[in-house]
């Protein structure tokens with residue numbers, strides 16, 4: 001059996017090596033490393049795939065969120081509602097801009113933002129909602145967009161984990177994750193579903209005026225070189241990364257199918273185990289399984305993780321500490337105990353290996369190792 005990894009990026013590269021190597025060489029031969037044609041082409045191709053008007057490539061997913069908030073003119077003391085059960089980047093950029101993060105709880109089945117709790121957290125200072133499409137499923141966007149409309153709020157979708165996921169509205173229309181709110185953001189960090197070979201990110205919007213502001217902020221606040229109208233940052237995707245992403249974008253649906261096949265294998269194997277709750281499929285979103293994250297009966301998770309690791313199966317806890325419990329982001333407004341679902345999840349969740357390259361032998365070993373822990 002091939003050694004099992006959380007994400008097998010080497011195995012994935014081996015299968016596309018000839019295409020990637022040619023594309024990389026093409027960039028090297030032209031030495032057009034920054035803002036070259038590869039980046040423009042990639043932006044167009046990703047926009048077409050997502051069905052969104054504008055894609056603006058940038059340096060990483062954290063920058064994408066920060067640039068979104070800068071372009072929307074969010075100011076110190078404004079409030080932004082985000083989940084606490086997320087990767088810290090979402091909250092970090094809010095705090096960096098002097099904006100106040102206000103945490104909403106998540107739903108116990110999908111781990112995504114609970115619209116009912118978002119509603120409770122809206123105040124006269126709220127300016128934006130930042131749903132995170134966690135682990136590969138779109139958050140429940142219809143009620144979130146309705147709240148935003150009612151209270152005149154911006155919606156920035158943190159889509160770093162769910163590129164390709166499709167959300168279905170109650171009238172039957174479909175939209176890709178990240179294209180529903182005013183702005184969507186993503187990351188091309190190597191282990192993300194659409195990952196490059198270094199850092200990368202992008203911002204999506206259907207609003208052409210907003211797209212101009214986003215491009216300006218990415219480029220030192222400038223449209224015309226050496227004239228700076230607003231405070232900006234330096235955030236760009238380089239051409240080598242764009243060349244890799246163009247190839248991987250063409251494989252994305254095949255990759256999603258491989259991830260879903262692994263998830264189905266896990267689901268079936270664990271159906272009989274009372275101590276495991278498999279990840280719930282949202283009734284209105286497809287799942288692209290950035291992570292296969294299950295819940296384990298409280299008190300048994302850490303033992304299972306050790307048992308897996310002792311048997312050559314890596315497993316990770318995403319996330320062991322939620323944002324409102326982090327030293328950097330603790331506040332009297334959101335004390336321990338105030339987000340009960342989030343806090344329960346940090347004690348129960350465990351993510352199993354998930355990648356495009358898992359074979360049946362590996363999946364069988366992983367599921368048998370999980371089962372053997374409960375049958376000792």
Ligand SMILES: *Cc1c(COP(=O)(O)O)cnc(C)c1O
Pocket residue numbers: 060061062063086087089090132158160161186187188189199200201
């Ligand atoms: C990965 C990730 C980010 C940050 O992306 P980087 O490219 O690493 O900056 C932000 N939010 C979420 C939910 C993520 O998973």
